[in-house]
Amino acid sequence: MKKFTLALAIFLSSFFFSLGLSAAAGAPCGNYLSSDGSTKGECEEAYINPKDKASLQRGAQIYMNYCLGCHSLKYARYKRVSEDLEIPLDMFQANLIFGDQKMGDLIQIGMDSKEAKQWFGNTPPDLTLEAGLRGADWIYTYLTSFYIDDSRPLGVNNKVYENVGMPHVLIDMQGIQRSVCKQIPLIASNGGLKQDPLSGELLTGEKCGFLEVDNNSGELNPEEFAQAMLDLTNFLAYMTDPMKVERESIGTYTLLYLFVFTMLSYLLYREFKKDLH
Ligand code: HEC
Numbered sequence: 064m065k066k067f068t069l070a071l072a073i074f075l076s077s078f079f080f081s082l083g084l085s086a087a088a089g090a091p092c093g094n095y096l097s098s099d100g101s102t103k104g105e106c107e108e109a110y111i112n113p114k115d116k117a118s119l120q121r122g123a124q125i126y127m128n129y130c131l132g133c134h135s136l137k138y139a140r141y142k143r144v145s146e147d148l149e150i151p152l153d154m155f156q157a158n159l160i161f162g163d164q165k166m167g168d169l170i171q172i173g174m175d176s177k178e179a180k181q182w183f184g185n186t187p188p189d190l191t192l193e194a195g196l197r198g199a200d201w202i203y204t205y206l207t208s209f210y211i212d213d214s215r216p217l218g219v220n221n222k223v224y225e226n227v228g229m230p231h232v233l234i235d236m237q238g239i240q241r242s243v244c245k246q247i248p249l250i251a252s253n254g255g256l257k258q259d260p261l262s263g264e265l266l267t268g269e270k271c272g273f274l275e276v277d278n279n280s281g282e283l284n285p286e287e288f289a290q291a292m293l294d295l296t297n298f299l300a301y302m303t304d305p306m307k308v309e310r311e312s313i314g315t316y317t318l319l320y321l322f323v324f325t326m327l328s329y330l331l332y333r334e335f336k337k338d339l340h
Contacts, residue, residue, distance in 0.1 A: 092204050095222040096272040100247045103272075106223070109203035111297040113307050119148050122298025125291060127159040129232050133179065133187035136170035136302055144170075147305055183228035184216075194296075194303035203296040207289065209234070210242045210274055222274065237288045238281025244271035 090104025097105065112118065123144060126136075141164065145155040156166060162173070176186045194202060205223040209231035212220035219231040222242070231237075246267040249257035257266040276285055283291060301307070 091198075091201055092208075093221075093223045093225055094272060095204055095208055096270075096274075098273070100245070100270050100273065106198070106200035106204040107207070109199045109293060109296045111199055111203075111293055111300055113297065113301055113304075115297065116149055118294045118297050119301055120150055121291070122294035122296070122301075123148055123150070123159065125295045126298055127161070130190070130295075131161070131170070131172060133172070133174060133229075134190045135172040136191045137189050138191040139170050139302060139305070140166075141168060141170060142166045143305070147301070183230075185228040187229065190299060191302050194300040199296050199300045202299055203292055206233070206292045206295060207237075208274065209237075210240045212242070222272070233288075234281075236282050236291065237276060238279070238283075239277040240274055241277070242271070243273050243275045244269050245273050 092104050092106040094103065095106065096103050097107075141155065141160055142152075144150075145152055145159075145166070150159070152166060160166070164170075174187075180186045197205075201223065205221060208222035208224075209219050210222065211218065214220075215226065217228075217230045219234075220242075221227040221229075247270050249266045249268045251257040258264065259266055276288075281288065304310075
């Protein structure tokens with residue numbers, strides 16, 4: 064009994080310790096301010112679905128057109144992507160492969176990493192495993208958080224990745240996004256909204272750092288842009304874990320098999336037990 068209590072104590076303390084660790088990881092999304100201003104540094108949740116082939120196809124299209132110039136996917140091959148995403152080979156070859164690359168090639172780029180470091184201050188990293196490193200929420204929030212900042216060499220900055228070296232390559236699609244200040248309701252010490260004690264009117268204060276896109280400055284409206292970035296994030300998440308859907312379905316079958324096997328073993332056990340009496 065003592066041993067059991069000890070084991071339980073160790074288990075519980077390591078569980079709470081790991082919870083504490085993940086909470087202590089702090090603000091993963093830098094200076095990103097949620098749209099209501101209530102949280103800073105928390106990433107937006109990216110609701111992506113690895114089974115949504117249409118979304119993955121749209122994501123691949125954006126990637127090949129806007130990102131592959133700088134970021135390779137050097138642990139993946141074109142052919143595998145075209146098969147997994149169910150894009151017919153000839154269509155893939157005609158629209159998504161540039162230069163003299165072949166279907167069987169790894170998805171590499173021609174940019175010289177030393178030169179890239181000179182141009183951008185940092186080498187654009189390979190993104191095959193990016194979703195495993197940063198998580199989908201981080202990537203999605205990062206892609207939607209570029210804003211105009213004239214003090215930076217490229218004229219843009221990013222809320223998630225302060226002073227980033229990457230240009231805002233999707234500015235035509237998104238439009239001109241700025242970091243703005245807004246009047247928002249003040250929060251009282253009891254957690255409610257602060258009111259003027261005499262008139263009962265809500266008190267507001269200025270808070271800065273909200274992201275706002277200039278009206279009609281981009282090819283897509285904000286909802287369409289958010290969807291496009293979800294598709295792109297979905298594609299990068301697929302890149303990191305191309306087996307995810309298959310793995311999960313194998314898991315279901317395995318559990319089902321184990322369940323049936325347990326039932327059969329139990330019946331066998333009952334048969335054996337009969338002979339003992
Ligand atoms: C003109 C070159 C260029 C293009 C095009 C480009 N990037 Fe980048 N990207 C960079 C550079 C340079 C960095 C490194 C920035 C730094 O570390 O300061 C970077 C960094 C990133 C990071 C963060 C990597 C990390 O974890 O540190 C992500 C994610 C990313 N890019 C995604 C994309 C996506 C998605 C696209 C296509 C929409 C794209 N990039 C297009 C140059 C580019």
